[in-house]
Amino acid sequence: MTITEKILASHANKKEVVPGEFLYADLDLVLANDVTGPLAIEEFEKAGATKVFDPEKIVLVPDHFTPCKDIRSAELVQSLRTFSKKHGTRFYEMGRVGIEHALLPEEGLTLPGALIIGADSHTCTYGAVAAFSTGVGSTDVAAAMISGKVWLKVPSTIRFNYRGTLQRWTGGKDLILYTIGKIGVDGALYRSMEFAGETILTLPMDDRFTMCNMAIEAGAKNGIIAPDEITSAFFSGELNIRNEIPAGLFSDPGSKYDQIIDIDVSKIGPQVAAPHLPSNTKDVREFSSVKIDQVVIGSCTNGRLSDLRKAAMVMKGKKVHPELRTIVIPATQKIYRQSLEMGLLDIFIDAGCVVSTPTCGPCLGGHMGILGKGETALATTNRNFIGRMGSPESFVYLSNPEVAAASAVKGSIAHPEEVGK
Amino acid sequence: MNVKGKIWKFGDHINTDDIIAARYLNTTDGKELAAHCMETIRPGFADAFVAGDIVVAGENFGCGSSREHAPVALRELGVSVVVAKSFARIFLRNSINIGLPLVELEEVDALREKDLVEIDLTTGILRNLTLNKEYTFTRYPDFLRELIEYGGLMKWTQERYIR
Numbered sequence: 363m364t365i366t367e368k369i370l371a372s373h374a375n376k377k378e379v380v381p382g383e384f385l386y387a388d389l390d391l392v393l394a395n396d397v398t399g400p401l402a403i404e405e406f407e408k409a410g411a412t413k414v415f416d417p418e419k420i421v422l423v424p425d426h427f428t429p430c431k432d433i434r435s436a437e438l439v440q441s442l443r444t445f446s447k448k449h450g451t452r453f454y455e456m457g458r459v460g461i462e463h464a465l466l467p468e469e470g471l472t473l474p475g476a477l478i479i480g481a482d483s484h485t486c487t488y489g490a491v492a493a494f495s496t497g498v499g500s501t502d503v504a505a506a507m508i509s510g511k512v513w514l515k516v517p518s519t520i521r522f523n524y525r526g527t528l529q530r531w532t533g534g535k536d537l538i539l540y541t542i543g544k545i546g547v548d549g550a551l552y553r554s555m556e557f558a559g560e561t562i563l564t565l566p567m568d569d570r571f572t573m574c575n576m577a578i579e580a581g582a583k584n585g586i587i588a589p590d591e592i593t594s595a596f597f598s599g600e601l602n603i604r605n606e607i608p609a610g611l612f613s614d615p616g617s618k619y620d621q622i623i624d625i626d627v628s629k630i631g632p633q634v635a636a637p638h639l640p641s642n643t644k645d646v647r648e649f650s651s652v653k654i655d656q657v658v659i660g661s662c663t664n665g666r667l668s669d670l671r672k673a674a675m676v677m678k679g680k681k682v683h684p685e686l687r688t689i690v691i692p693a694t695q696k697i698y699r700q701s702l703e704m705g706l707l708d709i710f711i712d713a714g715c716v717v718s719t720p721t722c723g724p725c726l727g728g729h730m731g732i733l734g735k736g737e738t739a740l741a742t743t744n745r746n747f748i749g750r751m752g753s754p755e756s757f758v759y760l761s762n763p764e765v766a767a768a769s770a771v772k773g774s775i776a777h778p779e780e781v782g783k
Numbered sequence: 784m785n786v787k788g789k790i791w792k793f794g795d796h797i798n799t800d801d802i803i804a805a806r807y808l809n810t811t812d813g814k815e816l817a818a819h820c821m822e823t824i825r826p827g828f829a830d831a832f833v834a835g836d837i838v839v840a841g842e843n844f845g846c847g848s849s850r851e852h853a854p855v856a857l858r859e860l861g862v863s864v865v866v867a868k869s870f871a872r873i874f875l876r877n878s879i880n881i882g883l884p885l886v887e888l889e890e891v892d893a894l895r896e897k898d899l900v901e902i903d904l905t906t907g908i909l910r911n912l913t914l915n916k917e918y919t920f921t922r923y924p925d926f927l928r929e930l931i932e933y934g935g936l937m938k939w940t941q942e943r944y945i946r
Contacts, residue, residue, distance in 0.1 A: 384926040397808045401851055404811060409941045427809060434809035483849040483873055499851040499877035505940040513926070513936075547796055548843040552872050581843060583872055639796065726805040726848070747800045747847060754804075754823040 364519045364613040365588050366554040369494040373477040381518035381618075389419065390493075391471060392506045393480030395462055396424035398499070400441040402481060405504035415510035417450035421471060423462040424454070426722045431729040460694025460720040463487040463575060463662035468694055470601050474589045475608040479503070479512050484662050484744065486577045489586035490570035491593060492611055496584045517583045518620040519554040520545075521613070524561035526628035531778045533672075534569025535664060535742070535762035537561075538576040539633035541625065543643030551581035553620060556613060561627045562587060567596045568668040575663050576744050579640040588612040632777060634740075635760040638748045646765050649775040656739040657682075657770040658751075659763055660691025660718070661725045664742035667697050669763040673742075674706040676767035676778050682714040683773030689716045689731045691723060715770070727751045733758075740769045784904040786863040786884070787912075788836040791828070792896040793821075797840050798847035799874065803856045811852070813859035820856040834861025837902070839894050841867065845874025854878045864902055866909070867891065879927055880936040888920045 363371065363378065371379045373387040394402050399422050414420055422442040427435035439456075446453035454465065463484050466472050472488040478495035479485065481503040488495035498512065506512050522541060542549070555577045562570070570587050577585025587593075589607045597605040634649050636642040659665075659673050670692060682688045690710045692698040698720060701707050710717050716731075724731030725743040733739055733752035739759070741751065746758035759775060768778040801824045803816050810816065821828040838857065844867035845853060854877045857865065864884040868891045878885050884904055894900065898913040907922045923931065933939040 384924065397805075398849060398851065401811045401855075405937055409937045410945055432809060438809065438811075481849055481851075483847065485849075497849040497873050499849055499854075499873060499880060501851060501880035501936050502876065505880075505936045508940055508944050513930070547846060548869065548871070551843065551869060578873075581846060581871060726800075728805055728808075745798075745800070745847060747798045749804055749823045750800055 364554070364556060364617045365492065365611060366494055366519055366556070366584060366586055367516060368610065369475055369477060370514065370516055379516045381516050383516045385514050385516060386511050387477055387514055389479060389506055389510050389512055390476040391419050391421065391478040392503055393421045393423065393462060393466065393478070393482065393485060394500070394503045395426055395482055396428060396435065396438045396442060397426045398481030398503065400438045401500035402503040402507065403441055403445045405501055406507055409504070409508065411508045414449045414451060414507045418452070420451035420507055421466065422446050422451055422453045423459060423465060424456070425459055425461050425720070426726065427728050428456050428459060428721055429719065458695060461662045461665060461722055464666055464693035464697065467491060467571070468696055470603045473605055474593060475611050479506060483578045484575050486582065486584050487571055487575040487662060489574035489577065489584050490567065491596065492587060492589040494584055494586065497578060517552055517554045519556050520550055520621045520623060521556045521558060521619045523559035523622065523624045524557070524627050525559050525624065526561060526626045528561060528627050529631055531632050531764050532630060533762055534565060534572035536630055536633045537627060538573045539635050539640065539643045539760065540630050542576065542580045542641045543633070545580055547579060547639055547641045548581040550577065553582055555580065555582045555585045557585060557587045563590060566668060567592055568666040571666065572663055576640070579744060632762055632765045634765065634775060635746055637746050637757040637759065640744065640746060640760060646761065646775065646777050649759065652759065652775040653738065654740045654769060654774060655686055655737040656731060656733060657686065657688040657766050658724050658731055658739060658741035658743060659688070659766050660693060661722065661743040662693065663744040664763050665691055665693030665697065667700050669742065670697065670701050670706050671704065673763040673767035674709040676764050676781065677713045677771060678709050680713055680771045680781065682770050686770065686773050687716065688770040689718060689724060691718045692720055694720050724751055740766055740775055742766050785901065786835070786837070787901040788863050789833065790837050790839045790894055790896055790898045790900060791832065792894065793838065793840040795841035796843045796846055799845060799850050799853040800847055802845065802853040803850065808850060808852055813855050816852050816856035817859035820860050829860060832860055835863050837864055837866060837900060838862050839866045839891060841891060842869050844870050846871035849873045851877045851881065854881055854883045858883045879930055882931065882935045886920050888918060890918050
């Protein structure tokens, strides 16, 4: 079996599962946010439920429109707050909250071998720590809060073998943008994306989060990376928690794959996805004439510490181009503080960036950096659909943090080498 | 179950931001969501749509975010069924969970805007009454049919855990 099949089998009390089979599986964690949670709570209450299956396994994270942008979004958070008080579920108040998919791993809530659902499409992020995690809807969460279970169809798997050494200025974001460009926005529809190969073995944890995060942009059910020394070091070092990686948590040799795709990463330069699909990817140098009005560095895709550090290293001692604005959003309070202590925020502020409190904000056109008609942004986020960051007549390009920082300095889409060391 | 209505046709990769933009996600009110359905890509759609009509699209309908507000907006607008070549997976499960019928049909290209169609969800037959043509589609697998027959995931869960 593949690693995905093994996790699903173990949570459905089965020795073996095969792709296409329907399961009713036990959950280790259920997540909802300020957009999807209130709808789940309404359904939970409408069903006449009075008790959640396990308050410790339910996490409510108000991150999309917080700090609340208007009266209605304040009321959405009120709904989460009241529910969590009543049922004792986990809830993160503003000032302690961060973007859910950066926050939950940081809190040690997402563990190898776990089965996790979240009413947010980017829940697939936790495949980076070898959990099976997938995005679902509000009704799924409402039912799961009652039953502790979810219905799932076992996905077939596409294995991606990455070989070779990454070029300078490239990382997880470039690998996943390149991959989505290769297979398309429905290239992995309903399927599992298993990221493997020698390049992945040395890929840092933050880059792994970025890759698994964007599996949904290829239509996948989950993205997953088998646990290794980097995974162990993440738990024992960065999180300082003891976590035993379950034995046998890997894809067996001879596992059945739908497809195996080999990718030589040594030929991949920094990638940029042009409007209006994440699959419109090309090398950054193909976009050198594109003028931009706004740069956003942050999100559940690229708002982690190493992302901010990479952006700051490019921006250090330089200024944001006078005809453009740059918004930097650390993904969690912890990352915010670490960036502060490392002097990264000084670099951004000296350069003339907005530095924001953690929020999803502009990534989904919520608040904190909306685009007007005719404006163009380059963002380290995950989607560039029509109107995603504001006006239906605006444009979003996607890139890694170094390209975003270099472009902020140059005023148009730029390779990091164009703005000096 | 039989539905009959006029076709409103869309292309490939219609995403959930197209179906309902994030700026309207500060409400869970279905009627209000319905009023802004498809507004970005087809202004005036919600006003002109007649309850009972049918949305037809190409590949990967409903891709993007997990917002259940998208199928809710379509259902509350009165969309009787969405026919597409394929559906994005979270949109598919959300629709099944809330009782919005979906039909996966390969021959979507043969269906035109404003054609009158009749769909028999029980037997898996779609008739284009305007062109006088008939197509068969694969019905949901048993497990999903069971969910739908119960009236969605909440009723199914209620039956097992609350009653």
